[in-house]
Amino acid sequence: MTVYHGQALQDKFVLNILKGKKNGTFLELGANHPIDINNTYTLEKDFGWRGIMIEFDEKYLNQYKEHRKGSVHLIADATKVDYKKLLDDNDMPNSIDYLQIDLDAGNGSTMEALEKFDMEVFDNYKFATITFEHDYYCAGDYKSTREKSRAIFEKRGYVRVFDDIHDREPEVVYEDWYVHPDLVDMEYVNKLRMNNAPKYIDNNLTGKSIDWRSICYEDDIKITYSIQVCNESRELFSLLNFLVKTIDYIDNIHVVVDSLHKTDKVQKVLDYFKSHITVFERPFDTFYKNACYHTEVATGDYIFCIDADEMPQELLIKSIKQVISTTGSEVIFIPRINIHPGITQEFLHTCKQFKVNEMNWINWPDFQGRIYKRADHITWTDQIHTKLTGTDKVIGLNPTPQLALWHIKSMEKQQSRWVENKSSVKGYCDGGFDITPPSSDNLYDELM
Secondary structure: OOOOOOOOOHHHHHHOOOOOOOOOOOEOOOOOOOOOOOOHHHHHHHOOOEEEEEOHHHHHHHHHHHHHOOOOOEEEEOOOHHHHHHHHHHOOOOOOEEEEEOOOOOHHHHHHHHHHHHHHOOOOEEEEEEEHHHHHOOOOOHOOOOHHHHHHHOOOEEEEEEEEEEEOOOOEEEEEEEEOOOOOHHHHHHHHHHHHHHHHHEEOOOEEEEHHOOOOOOOOOOEEEEEEOOOOOOHHHHHHHHHHHOOOOOOEEEEEOOOOOOOOOHHHHHHOOOOOOOOEEEEEOOHHHHHHHHHHHEEEEEEEEEEEEEOOOOHHHHHHHHHHHHHHEEEEEEEEEEOOOOHHHHHHHHOOOOOOOOOOOEOOOEEEEEEEEOOOOOOOOOOOOOOOEEOOOOOEEOOOHHHHHHOOOOOOHHHHHHEEOOOOOOOOOOOEEEEEEOOOHHHHHHHO
């Protein structure tokens, strides 16, 4: 699996548009660190590209020489370079695969460099892909960089694939990404634009923008969101409603229903979302057998197991593929916020394993190994609370609420869901617990 290093996965955009091209060429204005958040490191290291790296800060030169031996390194002011001579001297082709312009829009250098390209370069050279940082959100007196640059690129025949890319917050708008129709498969590009159009969201700065984490490609990692449900109809509806609106179009949703305790209300929810989900039914016997079943029926490259009464945050959904692409992780532990409305000090004293913080969150960050690669070497252990094993490519996300699963469970459910019975061979754990469903099918109706 390709591991990307681009700041906003620009390298992934380039390779996807050019269909994994080997031995390509690039010109990088504003190279910065040779590896970390560098848009061309993966191109050179893993795909055999060569190119020219231009950087104003000379502190990186020795690192370029050590880590970027396949490319030319130039410490210079990108607005003063003789680009015709530079490209000629380094035998760069007239059709170059990638141009990065990532300077400082706030001091005018970004626009100055682009105007220099317009006068000296674009008549003789075309670039298959371009990522251009206009920094509209923080460009100050140079906010016009966004519109002026678009006019130049349009005049030169370039097409914006993604415009007004933002980082986390919709108002942090800072980049446009382009292709030249003569050098790429426009049928694929147009399909890519169409598939990602729903990912644009409203903002107060440019009208609309797209989080780079939301951009989805046809050959992207595919995730099966595998939901376990017993009788949590309200929670299931909320979860499915969120996932249907949030996940990538190439991903899918599986709902595994506990056939012993499914209710009519759960069935109505399943019927409502039937065009968006695949439903499986089985008796929920043990954690181990149930976890293995989720893996068995999944079709994605990765699986995200979610209980029906849990709610992932939007940033978590957006970040999963980025984490996988930049780390190569095969198992991801995510933090979980447990909230038990009605919890008492008496219960806490009795149940010693529950620790409550100042936010009344139970056992925070309560890391859960829920996202994992669907692979033969990754298996579940046959334990009461089964765990994933078989790989050392494991990572834990930062314990922040924005990257967490939220888990709200009433005390009625906590106390009556599982009744200890040492002689039992039924329930969630072999020889452990009987299942006693709470009296209300719809706990959220009572809580809210």
